[in-house]
Amino acid sequence: DSGTFADRMMMEGDPFNFIEGMTIAAVATGATRGYIYLRSEYPQAFATLKEAIANGVTAGVLGENILGSGKTFHLEVRLGAGAYICGEETSLLESLEGKRGIVRAKPPIPALKGFLGKPTLVNNVMTFTAVPWILENGAKAYADYGMGRSLGTLPIQLAGNIKHGGLIEMAFGITLRQVIEVFGGGTRSGRPVRAVQVGGPLGAYFPDHLLDTPLDYEAMAAKKGLVGHGGIVVFDDTVDMAAQARFAFEFCATESCGKCTPCRIGATRGVETMDKVIAGIRPDANLKLVEDLCEVMTDGSLCAMGGLTPMPVMSAITHFPEDFRRAGDLPAAAE
Ligand SMILES: Cc1cc2nc3c(=O)[nH]c(=O)nc-3n(C[C@H](O)[C@H](O)[C@H](O)COP(=O)(O)O)c2cc1C
Numbered sequence: 665d666s667g668t669f670a671d672r673m674m675m676e677g678d679p680f681n682f683i684e685g686m687t688i689a690a691v692a693t694g695a696t697r698g699y700i701y702l703r704s705e706y707p708q709a710f711a712t713l714k715e716a717i718a719n720g721v722t723a724g725v726l727g728e729n730i731l732g733s734g735k736t737f738h739l740e741v742r743l744g745a746g747a748y749i750c751g752e753e754t755s756l757l758e759s760l761e762g763k764r765g766i767v768r769a770k771p772p773i774p775a776l777k778g779f780l781g782k783p784t785l786v787n788n789v790m791t792f793t794a795v796p797w798i799l800e801n802g803a804k805a806y807a808d809y810g811m812g813r814s815l816g817t818l819p820i821q822l823a824g825n826i827k828h829g830g831l832i833e834m835a836f837g838i839t840l841r842q843v844i845e846v847f848g849g850g851t852r853s854g855r856p857v858r859a860v861q862v863g864g865p866l867g868a869y870f871p872d873h874l875l876d877t878p879l880d881y882e883a884m885a886a887k888k889g890l891v892g893h894g895g896i897v898v899f900d901d902t903v904d905m906a907a908q909a910r911f912a913f914e915f916c917a918t919e920s921c922g923k924c925t926p927c928r929i930g931a932t933r934g935v936e937t938m939d940k941v942i943a944g945i946r947p948d949a950n951l952k953l954v955e956d957l958c959e960v961m962t963d964g965s966l967c968a969m970g971g972l973t974p975m976p977v978m979s980a981i982t983h984f985p986e987d988f989r990r991a992g993d994l995p996a997a998a999e
């Protein structure tokens with residue numbers, strides 16, 4: 665996700681923790697082969713992982729007969745070309761098989777029929793990375809962190825217009841405002857925070873009055889947002905939220921795998937309709953069209969790419985309505 669880099673930092677900074685988590689998962693499920701699917705734009709992570717795997721084989725913790733247990737786990741790194749949609753698990757599996765990264769319909773879920781038709785466990789870097797600590801310290805110790813049903817810790821990545829960008833790991837429950845003010849030190853420009861996008865490019869934009877929302881799955885969902893991968897991108901008061909809403913559609917149009925109509929066609933129609941709103945052409949009627957389109961994309965898309973694109977769009981329209989009316993109201997003839 666744009667604005668998220670925890671996985672890369674973990675792979676580059678502590679690859680053995682991640683590899684250990686994958687190995688534990690392999691032993692637990694009986695998997696004998698594992699694949700790390702990495703985008704080619706991360707050459708340092710690629711080199712680090714390859715070296716760590718080679719060291720693991722030499723040390724006898726990977727490959728045949730791990731630590732004399734009779735168990736086998738072969739691990740390899742595969743490079744993808746970096747398409748956003750190849751992060752979606754079924755599209756990832758297609759790409760891993762050497763095909764175009766097009767989303768598969770579910771069912772069957774990958775756990776039943778995944779890579780090359782075999783039962784496959786697909787997890788994120790941070791999920792595997794959490795496993796060794798939990799095994800060592802116990803589930804209760806991990807669950808002591810967090811709040812409500814969001815237990816444990818969250819890697820939070822601070823980016824955008826922020827004084828101190830970077831990665832912090834905190835228990836779930838810290839508020840957006842605490843993260844931005846205490847750890848981020850406010851905006852880099854020194855201007856007031858106006859909008860904060862949480863959870864990657866498909867996440868909602870939060871206005872100032874929602875910044876006391878805790879980073880917790882349920883609390884974020886209640887405010888029509890998502891935690892996602894813990895990416896937080898900060899914007900000051902110079903941001904144009906109509907342009908950001910347009911960007912969400914544009915991103916979806918560029919990154920869509922094209923398999924289903926609501927996303928493939930909807931994203932492009934979204935860009936066109938937002939252009940009319942921005943130009944002041946019948947903004948009320950065209951905003952209504954955008955809202956209808958968002959409903960169709962939310963309900964009718966095959967995967968979360970098209971299904972969540974409405975989240976940044978609708979949050980921008982809901983929380984920053986003034987940015988969608990600035991150009992005045994040109995007559996319909998201008999259309
Ligand atoms: C469009 C799209 C892009 C995604 N990109 C990523 C990604 O870059 N990295 C990632 O770990 N998960 C990504 N996901 C989520 C994965 O499909 C999957 O849910 C997740 O990796 C499962 O891991 P977890 O259950 O361990 O969190 C993406 C999902 C969608 C719909």
Ligand code: SF4
Pocket residue numbers: 749767919920921922923924925927928965966967968969970971
């Ligand atoms: S929602 Fe978009 S990315 Fe997902 S399957 Fe449909 S066309 Fe592909």
